[in-house]
Amino acid sequence: MTDSLKDEFAFYLKHQDELVEQYDGRYVVIKDGEVLDAYDDEFTAISETQKSHQLGTFLVQKVSRGTADYTQSFHSRVVFS
Amino acid sequence: MIWDTGATNSVISRAVIDACGLAPTGMTRVHGVHGSAEAETYLVNIALPNMVIFSAVRVTKGDIGGVDVLVGMDIISSGDFSVTNCDGITKFSYRTPSIEHIDYAEQAGAIRAAKEPPPNRAARRRVKRDGG
Numbered sequence: 001m002t003d004s005l006k007d008e009f010a011f012y013l014k015h016q017d018e019l020v021e022q023y024d025g026r027y028v029v030i031k032d033g034e035v036l037d038a039y040d041d042e043f044t045a046i047s048e049t050q051k052s053h054q055l056g057t058f059l060v061q062k063v064s065r066g067t068a069d070y071t072q073s074f075h076s077r078v079v080f081s
Numbered sequence: 082m083i084w085d086t087g088a089t090n091s092v093i094s095r096a097v098i099d100a101c102g103l104a105p106t107g108m109t110r111v112h113g114v115h116g117s118a119e120a121e122t123y124l125v126n127i128a129l130p131n132m133v134i135f136s137a138v139r140v141t142k143g144d145i146g147g148v149d150v151l152v153g154m155d156i157i158s159s160g161d162f163s164v165t166n167c168d169g170i171t172k173f174s175y176r177t178p179s180i181e182h183i184d185y186a187e188q189a190g191a192i193r194a195a196k197e198p199p200p201n202r203a204a205r206r207r208v209k210r211d212g213g
Contacts, residue, residue, distance in 0.1 A: 008108075042124065043137045058106075070109050072141060074089070074092075076113075076151075078111075078113055078151060080119075081144070
């Protein structure tokens with residue numbers, strides 16, 4: 001597990017409501033407890049950010065209300081750890 | 082490769098991540114038969130054996146029991162997917178984009194209608210007289 005991204009994911013969850021107010025529907029880039037920027041699509045968010053930050057050190061998350069954009073379901077025998 | 086209609090998203094194994102030198106770009110919450118957890122996500126291109134390529138697919142890291150890739154409904158639902166068992170041989174097929182719906186109940190009705198015997202002379206007269 002990459003602890004860095006776990007922390008950034010926790011940041012998103014903690015500040016989701018505020019982020020929705022400001023960036024609803026966009027993709028935010030989070031690193032070191034702050035939002036670096038916001039983009040209209042995930043690919044652009046990653047490709048632009050990796051010009052100045054190492055891939056794997058920042059988290060890209062679509063901003064939206066609820067849990068749908070960060071929740072997945074598996075009714076099979078996949079194991080996640 | 083596993084095709085899994087019970088998975089909302091596609092999954093790749095650690096072996097694939099290591100072999101391709103991938104770095105995570107996000108995280109997600111996953112709910113499975115073993116409970117809930119958080120897992121890293123990666124943005125990848127997936128090429129199917131029929132050379133259909135899906136670009137910038139967000140996949141999740143997971144242990145698929147020795148399998149490299151699990152194709153979930155995020156990909157399956159973008160095309161037509163079928164499982165047939167004619168002559169006791171199970172086959173599945175996939176195409177994208179979707180072209181048409183398959184309605185086996187409707188096809189069965191058409192087959193039954195085709196097998197019905199043609200109306201006799203009296204029935205034909207009745208239809209002609211009643212205008213049906």
